[in-house]
Amino acid sequence: MPxxxxxxxxxxxxxxxVLSLTATGCGRSGSPPxxxxxxxKLPHYAVDSGFSLRSSPTWKSAEKRGHLTIGVKEDQxxxxxxxxxxxxxxxxxxxxxxxxxxSLGFDPEKDIEFKAIASANRETALQNGxxxxxxxxxxxxxxxKKLVGFAGPYYIAGQKLLVRRAEKQLKGPQDMAGKKICSxxxxxxxxxxxxxxxxxxxxxxxxxxICVDNLLNDQVDAVTTDDxxxxxxAAKDPAKLKVVGKAFSTEPYGVGxxxxxxxxxxxxDKALTARVRDGDWKRAYDATLGLSGVPAPKPPRIDRxxxx
Numbered sequence: 643m644p645x646x647x648x649x650x651x652x653x654x655x656x657x658x659x660v661l662s663l664t665a666t667g668c669g670r671s672g673s674p675p676x677x678x679x680x681x682x683k684l685p686h687y688a689v690d691s692g693f694s695l696r697s698s699p700t701w702k703s704a705e706k707r708g709h710l711t712i713g714v715k716e717d718q719x720x721x722x723x724x725x726x727x728x729x730x731x732x733x734x735x736x737x738x739x740x741x742x743x744x745s746l747g748f749d750p751e752k753d754i755e756f757k758a759i760a761s762a763n764r765e766t767a768l769q770n771g772x773x774x775x776x777x778x779x780x781x782x783x784x785x786x787k788k789l790v791g792f793a794g795p796y797y798i799a800g801q802k803l804l805v806r807r808a809e810k811q812l813k814g815p816q817d818m819a820g821k822k823i824c825s826x827x828x829x830x831x832x833x834x835x836x837x838x839x840x841x842x843x844x845x846x847x848x849x850x851x852i853c854v855d856n857l858l859n860d861q862v863d864a865v866t867t868d869d870x871x872x873x874x875x876a877a878k879d880p881a882k883l884k885v886v887g888k889a890f891s892t893e894p895y896g897v898g899x900x901x902x903x904x905x906x907x908x909x910x911d912k913a914l915t916a917r918v919r920d921g922d923w924k925r926a927y928d929a930t931l932g933l934s935g936v937p938a939p940k941p942p943r944i945d946r947x948x949x950x
Contacts, residue, residue: 720874800889814887
């Protein structure tokens with residue numbers, strides 16, 4: 643058997659083992675199965691092969707390098723998640739990154755290097771040129787605007803609740819009194835529950851994945867964080883989980899860029915507008931977060947003040 647065939651077979655076996663371990667939860671039988679976006683069903687984005695943006699230092703560097711380096715998340719189902727068996731990334735943020743790359747003249751199938759960057763390191767990565775831009779549940783706020791630039795927003799997220807599919811009483815934050823509401827340790831959503839909904843019992847774990855395990859095993863009544871993250875978990879197991887209620891926070895997600903490169907930010911704004919118009923934005927949502935059963939919202943209006 644050729645060496646390449648041996649490697650493919652080994653990768654397939656490793657993938658099967660990983661999926662098997664995921665399904666059994668390594669002792670946590672409630673873990674959602676390994677489901678989600680399938681590569682064959684993802685949108686194809688037409689590449690603007692004649693594109694040039696020589697006035698952008700970021701684009702010029704990427705052109706010279708031969709590919710874009712895009713910062714993303716690797717642990718958020720439905721948004722930005724890396725398959726440990728294959729190293730492939732999937733999710734709505736990944737699709738946004740791919741369509742923007744195509745608009746900048748880069749082939750999303752071969753001219754992108756995705757680099758997982760932790761939330762705490764996003765500004766530094768952009769300032770130091772480690773990445774060309776960042777797409778990863780990156781909320782636009784005044785503090786960050788002093789450090790980096792933004793294009794967008796491309797999605798307006800908000801804190802919501804993830805509950806079991808059979809849940810009928812817990813329909814929103816107004817119903818949380820006396821309920822066990824789970825979120826990540828130190829997170830803003832957890833602090834919001836503790837401060838604004840004191841009659842609820844706040845439960846904290848190290849990750850949202852552990853919260854979801856406990857929800858499926860009936861140890862907590864709901865999980866709360868940005869709806870995008872919750873939709874990702876619901877998409878993995880729509881028969882058992884659902885997202886409910888209206889958002890009780892506002893989180894405009896933007897594409898982070900180097901603060902001095904307003905040319906790139908404006909160009910990305912134009913690309914986002916075009917991708918919404920031609921239906922790519924909705925197709926990307928339907929293939930990722932849309933697997934949760936929640937229809938695509940209306941895309942947000944671009945905030946031109948960010949690049950003025």
